[in-house]
Amino acid sequence: MKKYDYVIVGGGLFGGVMAWYARKNGKTCLIIEKREHLGGNIYCENVQGIPVHRYGAHIFHTSGKKVWEFVNSLAEFNRYTNCPVADYHGEMYNLPFNMNTFSKMWGVSTPEEAKVKIEEQRSGVTGQPSNLEEQAISLVGTDIYEKLIRGYTEKQWGRACKELPSFIIKRLPVRYTYDNNYFNDLYQGIPIGGYNVITEKLFEGCDLMLKTDYLADKETFDAMGNRVVYTGMIDAYFKYCFGKLEYRSLRFEDDIYDVDNYQGVAVVNHTAREVPYTRTIEHKHFECTVPYSKIPKTVVTREYPEAWEEGMEPYYPVNDEKNQKLYKKYEELGKKEEKVLFGGRLAEYKYYDMDKVIASAMWKAEAEFGKPE
Template identity: 60%
Template structure:
């Protein structure tokens, strides 16, 4: 194809660019999608194994309180009524998350909210200016909850002793004095029936797609389009000229088991430091499956380095300062836009990713109808 045969080059086939492509198609715009993986869908990609939609890159539950975004997504797929109610396993005892009256009853044998409030108050560390994560958590929830259900999990997640983590990582810890196990407070939540793949097939159906192509080695592709939307790592795009931004990465071990039900719940966190994985997912429970076999995934949080997949931006003051330098470079660009978790170095939930993609499209093309 000749020069600028496309309106948009979309680098990355994840959610941000899928929504952008969906809007572009409504205006008859032509998009070229470049994706380094062998599939579209980004981290939401599902693989069908034993008739089960396996979330290959970790659990993803769509949740939002934005009615417009919920309605928008319902035009792309039909959601089931899955309610996220994870459990925490500590020394083979199970506790409900987020911390609620079921947790406190199991932990202390208490029956009333008043008893639970008094217990937490007795255990809370009375400190005005917590210096680190451990002091902050102890000042919020006290010793039992912290030592059993927070400390080990957090240290595995970040790869550091809790006393070396900054206090600002947790400004608050959700505590409920009701028997409500719904992890999210949002109005709407669910998982697409049949998994997430259909959303991407629908959004990208009018696009030309090139899989297994590393854009960083093929930047000349930008010449084919009037504008480029880049959803990779912003620091990588600029060859780490201000240094590397930090991320946490994940490793997944998938297993097919010859049982119809391994753990009875979609998500169980393992809070002991000695257990190497942070959680086990049992995928069939996301869609109320009754298949004869089951697929589980053990999730390990690992240190990121160049070559690994970046999952979570580490929002320390140093990283934010470094990102601000990259952002200044990005703002000087003509016809190049950065989006998504990696392009904007933000921990976006899915609904916020959709909002951000729609906002960018609106800024570039005018009104988006929700």
């Protein structure tokens, strides 16, 4: 049996950054990945010559200079800026809520007029909001809630807004400028050629075992490494001994259209309750510096939120008190596993943006190997 310095479970970003640091420090790595490809959720599938974001739209954005420099050392980034639009029964609104949205909704033209309008509409809720509906109205008023928040949120959570706790929406970004850039971060873009360019660099020089479930033969794999990096589900690692953590899942359906431009933008949020999907993603628009007319067809993915059951892809952790308490119990058990380093969205039961998962892996890798030269 070949022995490795590191057995890394999971070929996603966390595992990749750990592997990159390990290799830079002359260590040998074996990657064990359940899926048939590396990349985890940032994997892009080539369909019709277009990098399709297989597990949901991924837009890289960060204010962390170190992370931005790191990813730029792996791939060149384009100037993609996320400016999604919302479709409510064919009425199109700019997101995030900004002066373009307010102008379309109410015909107002100045920030002062928009503020007056929102103030008028918020006044219906007095006292502490007792559910998500009251919370949203207290933040942005009734029109925006009814047209742009209610249907989308109910589809996402599979429950009426009146039955959802108010803490889900702590704040809603409202911008009194004509600025459609979704993110406030300093840096933003998409790797030219898609995310696989980054993945290939991260795992360069590692041995791979794809389509392999580490937990199905844990003892053998553990014996193959001096150290294990585990990025899978933490409750599964401990055989669900305290019970199962809960998630929300998603289903993606692709259509290929015989037109070069289907919706004119990468991301459309469908906010009407009657439309069963929440978003349509037209992937070619992520490649914003390649003229869309260069490829005569286009790939559009519809995103359907689903209840999660074991065996399905766990996309979003359910961030409530019950699940956090349960996670803490697993985290304590994890601390006793001296040979194992746990990290990433599944092992830490946390919604992590890409830059945050990279920062966390860099921090843990530097504690393990020291800073790279």
